[in-house]
Amino acid sequence: MERIPVAGPSITQREIDYVTEAVTSCWYGNANHFHDRFERAFADYIGTKYAVALPSCTSAIHLSLAALGVGPGDEVIVPDVTWIASAAPVEYVGASPVFADIDPDTWCLSPESLARNITERTRSVIIVDLYGNMPRMDELLAIARQHDLTVIEDAAEAFGSEYRGRKAGLFGDAAVFSFHGSKTMTTGEGGMFVTDRKDLYDRALILRDHGRVPGDVSFFNREVAFKYKMSSFQAAIGLAQVERAEELVARKREIFGWYSARLADLPNITLNPEPAHVRNSYWMSTIVLDPALGLTKERLVRELAARQIDSRPFFYPLSHIPAYRDRSEAKQAQAQNAVAYRVSPYGVNLPCGLSLTEAQVDRVCAEVRSILDSVAASPQKAA
Numbered sequence: 001m002e003r004i005p006v007a008g009p010s011i012t013q014r015e016i017d018y019v020t021e022a023v024t025s026c027w028y029g030n031a032n033h034f035h036d037r038f039e040r041a042f043a044d045y046i047g048t049k050y051a052v053a054l055p056s057c058t059s060a061i062h063l064s065l066a067a068l069g070v071g072p073g074d075e076v077i078v079p080d081v082t083w084i085a086s087a088a089p090v091e092y093v094g095a096s097p098v099f100a101d102i103d104p105d106t107w108c109l110s111p112e113s114l115a116r117n118i119t120e121r122t123r124s125v126i127i128v129d130l131y132g133n134m135p136r137m138d139e140l141l142a143i144a145r146q147h148d149l150t151v152i153e154d155a156a157e158a159f160g161s162e163y164r165g166r167k168a169g170l171f172g173d174a175a176v177f178s179f180h181g182s183k184t185m186t187t188g189e190g191g192m193f194v195t196d197r198k199d200l201y202d203r204a205l206i207l208r209d210h211g212r213v214p215g216d217v218s219f220f221n222r223e224v225a226f227k228y229k230m231s232s233f234q235a236a237i238g239l240a241q242v243e244r245a246e247e248l249v250a251r252k253r254e255i256f257g258w259y260s261a262r263l264a265d266l267p268n269i270t271l272n273p274e275p276a277h278v279r280n281s282y283w284m285s286t287i288v289l290d291p292a293l294g295l296t297k298e299r300l301v302r303e304l305a306a307r308q309i310d311s312r313p314f315f316y317p318l319s320h321i322p323a324y325r326d327r328s329e330a331k332q333a334q335a336q337n338a339v340a341y342r343v344s345p346y347g348v349n350l351p352c353g354l355s356l357t358e359a360q361v362d363r364v365c366a367e368v369r370s371i372l373d374s375v376a377a378s379p380q381k382a383a
């Protein structure tokens, strides 16, 4: 039986043609040909003024924090449930992450918890559009404005999602995207920083090039900074992918629709939310099990793996993983973030690579149903 992967890209002749052109002719004076086209096309698709192509989304978050001037002594609020890349760059600039709870209806940062975690040291908030869904953005932004916090929107998982008709990536001082191989659009590895703020854009361009002002060839660097640039081969793949943006997002939504048609009737699971005013791009088709089933995410992932189906556990709360769990700020989060600790143990991302077929979804859903049935028949086996 063929193993079903959890994620993977859609690559067509367009990507192959562009990357061939890049490797053949984008050198010397032509080296930035695909960067320029990719950044312009990406900014136009999202609707931002500026876009800067980077080696990863992690570097884009680091660059955003640095460009915003976040540093030692500052606190940055991050949702407790996200990939560690949302939080790790806070420490790259010498600041401290604070883990706030998620909202049960969006799986994203809770406005109430954001407000509760603000202190005199809070400088910034990183809002994550988890698994392609959008948070209660109006409320989050109002709280940030009221407390004079800068906002970074981590839209790594939400390429093509919308909130009140506006695309993910339009809701912070800066926003960031990931083009990792598992993401909805990919460049193999890669990321993007977007902003409407000219001052942040100018600052990012200097910081990402070893403190050099764009166009300067005199090697007279103004400050010590970073080297964050993607290759023209990645930019070429990125241009092809962003030209296919709506096709990629439509495919993600179709895959989720296949799951929804087969699983939505099950009383003891919840599928990805899509709140009113949101278009969810469903980066990961996900189920959250009713805790009463007694079936944890680890067990379901194992059971599916034994049936040649790859899946992933829902992100653990950051305050629960070894990287953070023994710190005082993590201990506080463990005690306070009830929703994070209630949802995360029971969530599983199902296969949703862009080449997944409806027949494969049939197979995944039949196996999920049979595992749930066997757990219901003998609950004592569930632990």
Ligand SMILES: *Cc1c(COP(=O)(O)O)cnc(C)c1O
Pocket (backbone or CB within 6 Å): 055, 056, 057, 058, 059, 082, 083, 085, 086, 128, 154, 156, 157, 177, 178, 179, 180, 189, 190, 191
């Ligand atoms: C994938 C991801 C990132 C990091 O992306 P990289 O390109 O691998 O650095 C950051 N935040 C979230 C929410 C992600 O899912």
